[in-house]
Amino acid sequence: MKIQIVTLFPEMVEGFFKNSIMRRAVQSGCVEYEIIDFRRFATDRHQSCDDVPYGGGAGMVIKTDPLCKALSSIKAESKRVVYASPSGKRFTQHYAENLSKEAELVFICGHYEGIDQRVIDLYVDDEISIGDYVISSGEVSTLVIVDAVYRLLDGVISSDSLSEESFHDNLLEYPQYTRPETYCSKGVPDVLLSGHHAKIGQWRLQKRLEKTLSHRPDLLETASLDANSRKILNALKEHSAKGTVDDGRN
Incomplete structure (x- = not known):
């Protein structure tokens, strides 16, 4: 499986792929990964990727342009795209099993008040909630989903171990x-x-x-x-x- 993670904070994600069972899964070829920093696709001199929400309200919202350009650069429109969000469908073991059947998965890491709805409308196939609570980091919630999915791939963990979990x-x-x-x-x-x-x-x-x-x-x-x-x-x-x-x- 190829996993691509689109994030503003690549350093938060990188270490996950270089340790423990995931490291062995990468080394054995069960998992291939790519981390895309969508700040690189911002065009203004400050490389800003967020802005105030239309209609007012607290916080900032991830902008469409740099995020959509990053997704387009990896041809995400032709892949299954996952966005971890408190507003999504509840994540379960059955959901993880379904995602594990994909050859490629793209994950969008949100931040602040989330991402512009138009990015979701254009690219996202699965908006997923890992639980009935809110955390500040889309990277953390994304890695929870990735961890539940990759361990189900053939060759990562023995079938006997999985059957008793x-x-x-x-x-x-x-x-x-x-x-x-x-x-x-x-x-x-x-x-x-x-x-x-x-x-x-x-x-x-x-x-x-x-x-x-x-x-x-x-x-x-x-x-x-x-x-x-x-x-x-x-x-x-x-x-x-x-x-x-x-x-x-x-």
Whole structure:
């Protein structure tokens, strides 16, 4: 996948592609990236890219001309263009999976009070909100989307790891433990030390259902649960009502 990010602050984005899993994805050829500083397309001597909003109001708005010229320079009109915005559609794992099928993605990083609506009308295919809150940096929200998308590409992360993560099958992930076996008087659940894979699988399923029921019960409304999962869920609801939950210890 080729990822192009159009931004006023390229230094905020560059480091993301040079570290951790993304760095390996770039080195292996799974991801190609380009960062476009649209300030270079401003024509006035101050290279200004924002102006006061028509109709009045606080703040500044990203201007059409330098941003549209930057998008035109990479032929964005023929690609899928994403703009992270609090006014967009809610971002989900399913949305990330849909975007991961694209060969190329262009991301516009907004700032201040956002970008001129005409840029959205001319270029943007997906206006996406990462949550019901407002942040000051379009670079940060853009990288959240990029991070959720690129890790789904073939060759970046093993399919086994992806299949056990939160939101797979509309369930949250089970708790994870590693060495040491005891820390601050807290031990690892006995079932995870048993070597009994069937029991471990059952415990992990229970914990996924338990956490989803506690933190995101809305996900269970659309989760595809088999008979075993429904039995566990019903037991969890009953135990919760009584104030008892199996923690996997003997």
